[in-house]
Amino acid sequence: MVASARTISDIVNETRNGRMSARQLTLESLERIDHFDATLKSFVKVDRERALADAEHLDRLAELGVPKGPLFGVPVAIKDIINVQGLPTQGGSLTRKDAVPEKYDAEVVTRLRQAGAVIMGKVATVEYAFGAWGTNSTVGAPMNPWDLSVHRIPGGSSSGSGVSVAAGLVAGALGSDTGGSIRLPASFSGLVGLKTSAGLLPTSGVLPLSETLDTIGPMARTVADVAILFDVLTGAMRFNIADVQTWGGSFGNWRIGIPTDLGVDLHPETAAIFEKAISQLRKAGATLVPVTLPSSVADYAAPCGMYLAVDGYRHYGHFADAEPSLIGYGVRERIMSGKAISAATYLTQHENRARETKTIESLYDTIDALFFPTTPMPAPVLGQHPEFESPAVFTRFANYFNLAAISLPVGITSLGLPVGMQFVVPRLREDRAIQLAQRFETMNGGPILCPLAESIT
Secondary structure (H helix, E strand, O other), X not given: OOOOOOOHHHHHHHHHOOOOOHHHXXXXXXHHHHHHHHHHOOEEEXXXXXXXXXXXXXXXXXXXXXXXXXXXXXXXXXXXXXXXXXXXXXXXXXXXXXXOOEOOXXXXXXXXXXXXXXXXXXXXXXXXXXXXXXXXXXXXXXXXXXXXXXXXXXXXXXXXXXXXXXXXXXXXXXXXXXXXXXXXXXXXXXXXXXXXXXXXOOOOOEOOXXXXXXXXXXEEOOHHHHHHHHHHHHOOOOOOHHHHOOOOOOXXXXXXXXXXXOOOXXXXXXXXXXXXXXXXXXXXXXXXXXXXOOOOHHHHHHHHHXXXXXXXXXXXXXXXXXXXXXXXXXXXXXXHOOOOOOHHHHHHHHHHHHHHXXXXXXXXXXXXXXXXXXXXXXXXXXXXXXXXXXXXXXXXXXXXXXXXXXXXXXXXXXXXXXXXXXXXXXXXXXHHHHHHHHHHHHHOOOOXXXXXXXXXX
């Protein structure tokens, strides 16, 4: 029998009380991977032997009286652009199919291990993390776990991270967010994803896309779980989980900005869920502030995309230029779009960004956070989406202005698909984003979890 999935908070309670060992938790995760991932295809490499050996080592240390870390026995997956010792980093690309095993963990992985996490393996990504739908035409795309009747897009580029967490194969995962790559799968695949401020977490040992925008962040099924992971990754340990879970759903004294112009039309059900969420905030005591930005939210996607294109070509243009190229068509086109952008255009955009950032930062003198949809629509069927019309029209805003942001599922469509909303807060105020998301999650009746994670087979 395959047990239902456990959240990180569940695991902390079970291990603190001695009811579960790290080995038992690892075996449960492996059983769920074995049972579900042949269909979902979220993992590219399950590090079975190392995971069990590490779990048994943790248990032996605990028996000797060594204090258990905050992630003791928690199964975690790592996006395949982040180095894990003993495993190759293939970046979702055939150009790295012969990559050798890494000698060292990335710093963010080291921090997870030191806290007691068990690294279960590497999970799928869009090639070089350059794509928002989660598709990968060369090595395949994971399946969105909310609908097993048809292959829906998982969201990208942290596609495997999102799917493995939402389906409960692991309790948490690391993703990266350069233009929305944590929050997009969080929205499409129904989980919580935190986009951290650029420079807060180290990116050493991570394949780059754009050093200007690259960030690493946690993904989990509940806001409390993301808080635990964030504490470990930053070393701040600012969130007492018992306190987080008792914050309640009140928004009194919180000023929530609602953009007056998103810039693109919403799917009718996304629009309805957005309006309901606004109403919920109002009833919970929030002061709702209409915010008119200098341009629409979606207008900032293009200049953010310019950084992705230029930096993407700088790193991987030699692969894209090759004939024949091993890079998939969609990613190749995105990389090649950076080739023709002049240095003058690039540097002028840097100046524009610096000036515009000051304007956006001043907004937070009158509001505590912006609130708006993460994606304009729920997850479409694979192949029925416009590959060159990115769904990152709302997420890139936070990347362009180096803000922190968190996405969480707030509603379900008539087809049973999750819809995510995001709180966007000032740089280095991830604590505020987590608190707002936790309050909304509580107000909304608790976490919205993928049925597959709750199933017992």
